[in-house]
Amino acid sequence: MGEPILATSGVTKRFDGLVAVDDITYEVAEGETAGIIGPNGAGKSTFFNLLTGYFKPSQGQVYFRGRDVTVLPSYQRVMLGIARTFQLVSVFDSMTVMENMMLARVRQGPDYDSKLRFFFKNVHYKGLERECGEALETLGIAGKADTLTADMGYGEKRELEIAIALSLNPKILLLDEPFAGLSLVDIAHISEVIKKIKGKFTIVIIEHKISKLMDLVESLCVINEGALVCNGNPQEVICDAKVKACYWGKEDMVCY
Amino acid sequence: MFSKVEKYPALTLALIAVSFLIFGYSTSLPKITDFIIFCIFVIGFDLLYGHMGQLSFGHMLYLGAGAYGCGMFAYHVYPDPFLSLLVGVLVGAGLAAILGLVVVKTSHAAFALLNLALNEVGAYLVLSPLHTWTGGEDGLSLFFKSYGFINFSDRTFRFYFCLAALLLVVLLVVRLVRSPYGILLKSIKENETRVKFLGYNTYMYKYVTFIISGAIVGFSGALTSLNLAYCNTSLMAPSRNVEVIFAALMGGAGSVLGAVVGGTAFMTISNYLASYIVRWEMFLGVALLAFAFWFRKGIWGYARKL
Ligand SMILES: Nc1ncnc2c1ncn2[C@@H]1O[C@H](COP(=O)(O)OP(=O)(O)OP(=O)(O)O)[C@@H](O)[C@H]1O
Ligand SMILES: [Mg+2]
Numbered sequence: 184m185g186e187p188i189l190a191t192s193g194v195t196k197r198f199d200g201l202v203a204v205d206d207i208t209y210e211v212a213e214g215e216t217a218g219i220i221g222p223n224g225a226g227k228s229t230f231f232n233l234l235t236g237y238f239k240p241s242q243g244q245v246y247f248r249g250r251d252v253t254v255l256p257s258y259q260r261v262m263l264g265i266a267r268t269f270q271l272v273s274v275f276d277s278m279t280v281m282e283n284m285m286l287a288r289v290r291q292g293p294d295y296d297s298k299l300r301f302f303f304k305n306v307h308y309k310g311l312e313r314e315c316g317e318a319l320e321t322l323g324i325a326g327k328a329d330t331l332t333a334d335m336g337y338g339e340k341r342e343l344e345i346a347i348a349l350s351l352n353p354k355i356l357l358l359d360e361p362f363a364g365l366s367l368v369d370i371a372h373i374s375e376v377i378k379k380i381k382g383k384f385t386i387v388i389i390e391h392k393i394s395k396l397m398d399l400v401e402s403l404c405v406i407n408e409g410a411l412v413c414n415g416n417p418q419e420v421i422c423d424a425k426v427k428a429c430y431w432g433k434e435d436m437v438c439y
Numbered sequence: 440m441f442s443k444v445e446k447y448p449a450l451t452l453a454l455i456a457v458s459f460l461i462f463g464y465s466t467s468l469p470k471i472t473d474f475i476i477f478c479i480f481v482i483g484f485d486l487l488y489g490h491m492g493q494l495s496f497g498h499m500l501y502l503g504a505g506a507y508g509c510g511m512f513a514y515h516v517y518p519d520p521f522l523s524l525l526v527g528v529l530v531g532a533g534l535a536a537i538l539g540l541v542v543v544k545t546s547h548a549a550f551a552l553l554n555l556a557l558n559e560v561g562a563y564l565v566l567s568p569l570h571t572w573t574g575g576e577d578g579l580s581l582f583f584k585s586y587g588f589i590n591f592s593d594r595t596f597r598f599y600f601c602l603a604a605l606l607l608v609v610l611l612v613v614r615l616v617r618s619p620y621g622i623l624l625k626s627i628k629e630n631e632t633r634v635k636f637l638g639y640n641t642y643m644y645k646y647v648t649f650i651i652s653g654a655i656v657g658f659s660g661a662l663t664s665l666n667l668a669y670c671n672t673s674l675m676a677p678s679r680n681v682e683v684i685f686a687a688l689m690g691g692a693g694s695v696l697g698a699v700v701g702g703t704a705f706m707t708i709s710n711y712l713a714s715y716i717v718r719w720e721m722f723l724g725v726a727l728l729a730f731a732f733w734f735r736k737g738i739w740g741y742a743r744k745l
Contacts, residue, residue: 235636261638269633277629282622289619290638302620351638 194243205409218396221406264354276333284315338369355385478702483655489692492628497554503675505531505660510670520583531657539649578671691737
């Protein structure tokens with residue numbers, strides 16, 4: 184196992200009375216693909232929100248490659264290489280697919296550093312369009328470049344959102360339920376995409392159902408009622424008694 | 440057909456220039472000069488509202504800042520028209536840079552009302568505490584130096600000068616809107632939080648946009664002083680904020696040509712209807728209802744599809 188790329192020590196998030204994330208100490212190793220599972224309302228998304236700076240933790244620290252990023256604003260974390268997608272797909276409906284890509288891509292390129300070009304250069308120029316086209320190609324939606332995003336299906340929007348995240352030069356990619364709400368065909372497709380990019384950088388995937396993760400991840404972590412129940416080798420984790428207890432009665436929870 | 444016009448900035452500029460020349464010579468040049476200056480105001484306002492999604496109820500403050508900046512410089516310091524214009528723009532931008540630090544942190548209703556509140560404060564300041572310099576209720580009567588044909592007491596010159604100024608502003612904003620920054624504005628309008636997760640410091644861009652808007656609106660205020668050869672409190676009157684909002688809605692928010700169409704439509708209604716019907720504002724109200732319910736995209740939003 185490599186060095187941890189992202190780690191937390193005792194992070195807690197309280198909403199008024201509710202403890203959504205309860206004292207979680209977690210780390211994910213550089214280059215690995217990790218899974219996070221847990222029942223509804225367990226605090227998985229909130230945990231992601233702490234990692235990415237959407238929320239500041241009530242207590243505890245977040246570290247990126249050893250650096251304390253607990254209070255670093257989200258946009259600066261993105262520039263460190265922490266990219267994410269949202270549980271409910273979040274792309275810009277009022278813009279075309281190409282414009283969505285360009286917005287993400289431009290931030291990483293030389294046109295951002297030259298303010299003259301950022302403010303005045305026509306965004307539709309060959310180099311950028313080609314780069315974005317290639318990124319869309321990876322997700323199989325290159326044909327949709329000029330479509331208004333609002334007119335796309337939910338599955339395609341999710342593919343776009345992943346394409347956007349990939350074009351942010353991520354060192355670690357956090358996917359919040361990438362399969363939720365998709366058809367079986369789309370699930371298979373996204374699963375293929377993840378297999379293709381896996382290993383190039385670190386990936387953390389939140390899922391409800393363990394079965395979708397088993398052939399993708401090298402480590403698995405279970406969160407229940409805000410607390411980390413178990414973390415480690417997926418095979419061992421799913422046979423753990425505490426894990427079984429919190430998933431009791433759920434047929435998806437078979438011990439392989 | 441009209442959507443093509445937007446694709447080519449040169450066509451946009453030509454369309455605007457030709458239309459105002461025809462308007463100007465078929466009606467009256469001074470009147471259309473007022474229209475043109477108002478259109479610059481609408482464009483500056485709409486950069487914030489239509490393009491970035493922040494509705495201000497107080498942009499008369501920046502119109503007034505530009506007008507008084509220009510007027511007070513000409514009156515107290517030196518009556519060079521170009522320097523006075525420049526000072527007007529800088530005062531508009533500078534005031535936006537100072538107030539924007541706080542204003543930009545708010546949004547929606549708070550943003551709208553905070554701008555209105557600041558507008559009220561500004562209007563009070565020029566009326567009373569600063570009256571020694573602003574001329575208080577009477578305002579300032581202005582005189583500008585002339586250099587050969589550059590003569591701001593000549594109405595034909597003023598018309599062409601303001602038209603050129605409008606074309607310059609249109610060109611500037613068209614380029615801004617087509618750039619990566621333009622896409623960023625659109626995305627902030629739709630979902631600011633999401634933009635942060637693409638690595639953008641949205642606060643900074645909202646701040647910069649607020650300043651650009653203040654500069655353009657200040658420019659239109661300075662042109663007003665130059666055009667009228669006076670400035671007074673009506674140029675900062677908070678009650679007049681509805682005018683620019685009406686105009687932006689009527690034309691179609693979020694489009695440079697829409698702003699020009701809206702500015703012209705509003706001025707036509709307020710100038711011509713007013714001479715036939717005393718309570719013309721009522722018709723404006725009815726028109727606004729029609730736009731709110733049936734023509735959400737404004738006049739230009741529909742015309743571009745023709
Ligand atoms: N912004 C918020 N304000 C108040 N409570 C919140 C907020 N976000 C989440 N919560 C609460 O925190 C708890 C954890 O929510 P979270 O969304 O993290 O769960 P989850 O594990 O992602 O669940 P799911 O599988 O349904 O996505 C829930 O009880 C939720 O209602
Ligand atoms: Mg969730």
